[in-house]
Amino acid sequence: MTESAAQGFTGTTTRDRHPLRAIPASDWAAALESAAKEVFGPEWEAQLARFIVFLRRRISGQYSVDEYGFDRELTQRFMLAVLRPIKEKWFRVEVRGIENIPTDGGALIVSNHSGTIPMDGLMTMVSINDELGRDLRPLGADLVFRMPIIGNIARKAGATLACSEDAERMLRGGELVGVWPEGFKGIGKPYSERYKLQRFGRGGFVSSALRTGVPIVPLSVVGAEEIYPLVGNIPALAKVLGVPYLPITPFFPLLGPLGLIPLPSKWLIEFGEPIRTDAYDAAEADDPMLVFNVTDQARETIQQTLYRLLGERASVFG
């Protein structure tokens, strides 16, 4: 202290008079060390070293992404870590029937879709990762990949375009693929139609499962309908902006950014018994009647499970 302080008195430049000059390096080091202890715990040196190794790998680009652009490290260490507390503390997600998902090999998870933003997809990803340790690879609409930032995050998190080429390539590669066949019709439906399944697209996902012979696991999500109750829509403005719908909820845009906080509904998600497709011939994927039947079977299973789960849930926020 004395030396630099003495300089501070004798010197006259603004640099010497800077208040930080009076704090010696050893104090800085001590402060940093206690801060590091606070953040990383008593094992802070090893922890910090590991963190720096991670940071260096990211900064120097020495990590890998798969051919769809999936960055497993970023997803596991960052995205899922952020979503996990939301799943556990905010929505208190209860997972049932996880044993219906194969522990390895390709499988197609087919889920209902709701909640104005695809929070149900994110929660499903975290749940499967926590319970089973497998990565869910979501299929997204092309609008997702047209949008900057969102499309980028989606690819990094393991999503790819919902088209038969990508779906079949992933399923053949033994991935666990997630599909939300209701699409924007499901996610952007008004609150009054909650838990009523919309049309399941054209059944393209069933054709893909038939062609690759993987099981279809129906998934019913209860709780996502209530996070942003959609009471209105501005179709004209949505059209101008090029989005499928522009939501009005009781709190958005009324409360501004505060209205973006999802309501803390209680979630139940249940994986149903897999629908096997390996008994069919791959050529039967082009039989429209069979595709319709299997699509209906998946849709009916999900709808019935939704009604049952709603009966079991004590209350919306229970």
Add this chain to the structure above:
Amino acid sequence: MAERTGPGRVLLVTGVSRDLGRRFARAAARHPNVERVIGVDVAPPRGDIGKVGFVRADIRNPVIAKVIAKEEVDTVVHLSVIATPGTTGGRSTMKELNVIGTMQLLAACQTAPSLRQVVVKSTTQVYGASSRDPAMFTESMEPRRTPSSGYARDVADIESYVRGFARRRPDVAVTVLRCANLLGPNVHSPIASHFRRAVVPNVLGYDPRLQFLHEQDLYGVLEHAVRTGVPGTFNVAGDGVLTHSQVARRLQRMTVPIPEPVFGMTRFGGGEYPAELRALLTYGRGVDTTRMRSLLGFEPRFTTADTVRDFADSVRPTVSRTDRALASLESRLTGVPR
């Protein structure tokens, strides 16, 4: 297909005034099975062409047919398709060289009785790049949006002429190599200059997947195609994909995000960003190379990551301070000297 051996292979290589054509022709001329190589271009080559016989001819006029007949050419390697107008003049000259040139060349090939094989270097840019693309294009997939102009359109036209030629001359083995973006210490292409810039612009909010082919693997695959004569269309690319941000980080380059609508308008200090490159830098592209391995039987020596590493050695890093600081911190914490 059995390897073609025996003396007397006569190659005609187009586009020898450029580096790629010149290097390939020179290497081919040294091959023991090759009797002679004739290099054709409108301009004389800019470097040593070794034993290659140079014929200054425009492939757009019928002289080329006389050359093929007189020299009894059995293999045509078409490398003169250019991606940017460069020094040739404007876009209309480029289109004429590419499309009309290929038409004339194929017309000359059609009447040549000695011809056995045609190898055309195409590009994966025929698939375009859009938000509706599948993650990995196979050879049988069509682009989601047919390119309406530029290089990608030229290549699409050229490929359709080549397919027409293959139908009319079933006795000729026609190989179309759809090569991924070329990268390497000697490569001069819009994307190579893009990554050579001290500060690399990227499209705000997009991180496209990129695939590269090392220049040496390009010579390798051309040589392999000429040697084996396997007909068909093949994607050729190094294994794996890297995102744009990964490439920039591995090259230790700072990136500056530019919003997509403006990205096309600015020229960033003279950098060339043709429409197909802008699309690639926004949406990215991946191609499936299963057929290259199983049918063509070619294995690239460099993966996409290897190619970028090799390229990195040839460019000077512009931001390495952060990494150095972290590295010194790491060695201090772990006590391991670097």
